[in-house]
Amino acid sequence: MASLLMKNHSTTPVSQDTHSHSIGAALTFIVILLGIGVPVWWNTTTVQRAYLPLEELSNMVTLAENDQRFHILFKTTEDASVLVKKLQNDLSESEELSSYNFSIVPYPLNPKEVNILLSQNSIDAIDVGFEELSENNLLDGLSIVQVPSHYLPSGKVYIGRHNFLYISEETSILILKCYTTKMYQQTKFLKTDFKSFCSMLASILSTYNLYENSIANLPISNQYNVLLTFATSNLNMVHPSLVSMFEENFAAFSKKFRHVSDLSISSQVVYIGNGHIGADYSTDNNAFILNEEKVVSLINILEPRLGNQLSSDPTFHWVLYVPHEEQSPMYIFKSSSPITTNSVLSPRWNGGGLQIVNGIEHSFAGLALCQLRNALGVFSLQNIEDSYVSLDYDESGVHAWELYLLTRRRTIQFLNQAMITLKSLSQLLEQIGNIVVSEEIKDLVVTSVKMVDAARRAIQNGNLQQAYRDAKVANVCAEKAFFDPSLLALLYFPEDQKYAIYIPLFLPIGIPVLLSLRSVYMHFLKR
Known part of the structure; x- marks a missing residue:
């Protein structure tokens, strides 16, 4: 009996020590999990969002x-x-x-x-x-x-x-x-x-x-491409003087227009089979007649060869079609009447068009330049x-006051486009909380907002050149911020997907932790 009591007395401290160790281990695990694991998980999974003045962006008002x-x-x-x-x-x-x-x-x-x-x-x-x-x-x-x-x-x-x-x-x-x-x-x-x-x-x-009332316009941009295409079936039919005539006229216009935007002038020659198209010969006019439907077919043939994919900048296309000598002269008719300019416009070419050339005349280059002016938003007076009396144009084909009015309008357009883009960005960030906003995005947005304010002040002070520069910078920064690839990282990550990922991770860990908390609570309650 005495030996049994001595045995029980000797085992009791050992069981208590074991229980204390288990409680200590549970506490250590809980502290590590809640004190280190949870904060680390929280910081590594929190979406990075630099501060943006979303309220200021949403309250921006466009200019009339x-x-x-x-x-x-x-x-x-x-x-x-x-x-x-x-x-x-x-x-x-x-x-x-x-x-x-x-x-x-x-x-x-x-x-x-x-x-x-x-x-x-x-x-x-x-x-x-x-x-x-x-x-x-x-x-x-x-x-x-x-x-x-x-x-x-x-x-x-x-x-x-x-x-x-x-x-x-x-x-x-x-x-x-x-x-x-x-x-x-x-x-x-x-x-x-x-x-x-x-x-x-x-x-x-x-x-x-x-x-605002013009049907076909080039979108506002800092850079434009002007592509002159000579379509023919015979290289000898494209006279060198015709090419140089166009390039000289457009080069002078481009030099003066650089105060508004840069124009990149280029030309190409496109060969179209044997050059025979479905034109009808008219004995009354002693010429070949091309109606509107057949002109559309000719445009569809030429369009894949114009090189639209070569640049992301807006491109103005002007195509000179030199008919085959067996189908010359050729004229475009509309409702049984010839079109004076022998040309048609194509809305898909940003205000450009196609013109049939039967001979070398300076009016051809003038017509293309006139249409380019309209596509860019430079319009002639209605006297x-x-x-x-308006003095004649110089070799550039554009007056300085026309560029002044165009620049004023484009300044407002750049500002409004920048503000609309910034408002769209603020609405997107408010609606979707998973979008990452980096410091680079923040800098772009802040710069755009500052440039919008600076351009507005410059307009009020009559400093159009400074206002135009600031408006372009504001629009470029707003576009870069809105279309930055980092914004798309978590854009399509729904909230319910988080539960599908985190529940299998935390449930097996959470149950032992809860049971350990219960054991710890009971241990201290008994004491």
Whole structure:
């Protein structure tokens, strides 16, 4: 009996030590799991999201093009503050200009400009001199220049090749006299000088809105490709002078247009079998006739050979089809009537088209350049009443004030596109919490927001060149942030998939941990 008691006494401390060790092991396991394992798992599985001003992005408001004020300078050798004030008030109330937001600001001519006025003998020569002074400042805005009366016919105003609009001193005196006496409704001035002046400004400002009504346009971009294709069945039929004619015309236009966007001009020759297409010979016209349906078939034949896949930049296509000598001359007919330009447009070619060439004429290059202008958003004046005179184009085929209006419109478009992209990004990030937002994305978004604000301030201050640069940077950064590949890493990872992954991982571990917690609780409860 005594030996049995001694045996039990000796085994009790051993069982207690074993139980204590098991409790300690359970506590150690619990501490490691909850203190180290869970934090490590949490930090390694948490989606990285750099801070973005999502509320600011979602509240961005796009700009209306017509709400942006045009600043027009009135340049003269004298103090024109009173004249400008009178002119501004009445122009704003005129029927033709009431819908436009503009302001006229008096500005003195500098000594070099005064010297040009005194030394030249025609408006054309004065405009050339002013253009040389402002060659590097194409985007400075419109300026009204008062010139001596003998340069301009009575009742006429002139639009220069650069950013200058010309009126005579006689017109200025009549403006001041008529509005000072408030008798302008009974004067001839209202029907001649003032009407011409209103028509000129209205025509210029109206081109600002023609882009919205245009059917085929190139999308806004910093880089464009212009591809001239000569389609023929015989190499000898593509005259070298025809190729050089096109390249020279487009090169001059590209050089001046670089202030807005870069144009990459290239040409190619495409061979199309034996050159015989389904054209019908007309004895009445002594020519081959190609109707609209067959023109579409010809376009479908040419389209795979134009090389659309060579660049991601918007591409303007202009195809010159030189018919086979056995099918020449060839003309395009629409509803039994010939098309004057012998060409058709293709919406799939970003405003480009196809033109049939039966001979070498300079008008061919002019037509292609005119259509490129329209596709880019450069539109000609609509001088229906012949109330003003616009100087002829130089070799570039585009006036500086046309580029100025185009740049204003594109600045607003770039800003609006950047803000729409940023708003879409903020909505996407708010709706889907699994998207990773890296520091690079954050930097792009912050830069884009800063450039949007800077461009808005520059527009309000009349600094179009700076506004355009900032707007382009804002749009580029917004596009890069939105289409960054890192945003797609966890974009299509549903929430319920997490349970399918984590339950098999934590359930086998969690049950022993819960039982161990129960044992630990009971152990300390007994003590």
